[in-house]
Amino acid sequence: NAGVTQTPKFQVLKTGQSMTLQCAQDMNHNSMYWYRQDPGMGLRLIYYSASEGTTDKGEVPNGYNVSRLNKREFSLRLESAAPSQTSVYFCASQGTVGNTIYFGEGSWLTVV
């Protein structure tokens, strides 16, 4: 039961570097999401994709880009990392039963 798989789990970046967080789900879900979680701020939506080929901004999209590569995969790219992007990033996909959402294990990103 893989569910939602994220890579890498941990990453340290220097300011200005770029990187891509990868996410894949094996539940045949249409909708996928990227969140960041910060102490005292809770989960905040960065981008989401309602279906293959579509993406939409969430509440904190600045500094990020996404690609919905196919139904399974949804990647998040930081073009020029900033210390303010130090966070835990969660990918999630939306189930068809009960409108529930399922999360990956998270990617811990530190920008120095």
Place this chain on the structure above:
Amino acid sequence: QKEVEQDPGPLSVPEGAIVSLNCTYSNSAFQYFMWYRQYSRKGPELLMYTYSSGNKEDGRFTAQVDKSSKYISLFIRDSQPSDSATYLCAMSAPGFNKFYFGSGTKLNVKP
């Protein structure tokens, strides 16, 4: 005002206690209500979900929704140290690809 309010705790209880976790919300369009458990350094794990009003029970866990008061609860009976985690409530409205999360309540069950 946030769409979903949740007391951050921390909440510390002795093993065996009944725990009550709560969230309030402002949007009457919400119909789907979820509770997630998040252990340290892990992703949120779906614990319970309910549609519209009423109760749902699963083992030691009971989820309760009161739409008239815009209030949801999660009860944990016979709490165990392994229940120590942060609990997040979440909700959404039909037809919308957006979920609203509480900030999470940190629970510590002492042996």
